[in-house]
Amino acid sequence: MLHDPVYREKYAQNLKREFPRIPLYGTSPADFWHWAAWGEALMALHIGYEAVAPFPLARTDTPDEKARAAGLPPKAILRADPAAGCITLDTETTLRGIPPEAWTYKLGNRCALDWVLDQYKEKKPKDPTIREKFDTYRFADYKEKVIDLLACVTTVSVETVRIVAAMKAAGR
Known part of the structure; x- marks a missing residue:
């Protein structure tokens, strides 16, 4: 019920200063179980987001000859382009085929x-001593994990938008 866009809009001011109150939608037990099923589906998606089926994103890898020649990993970019439905991870890898619904789900x-x-x-620490001794994070070490995570988050986003749209269309 708390994900229902109609509920969020109607009680927007109350939700800013009070604890949410659960309304009773529908007039029959079947209505209750319909809303309960949506809630169960949303919980399963959000709690088990790492175990959902990854969205089939198209991965394009083009070798970065300059970085390879210098013996360096590709430069991390991590930029999203919602209009084109793609994410550029670094100078070599781009993920395509991200549906528009994935961009509409907000945290x-x-x-x-x-x-x-x-x-x-x-992110580079400002202090040179900390940067020299403790700055060991490199995106290239986590690239495959991030690709898997983005595919799972895309699935969660698309499914959440679908369920919320069904809630909005439901009778009250």
């Missing part, structure tokens, strides 16, 4: 895919 004010990309960006 707070950001798309779930953008949130994942932001968490894996390489």
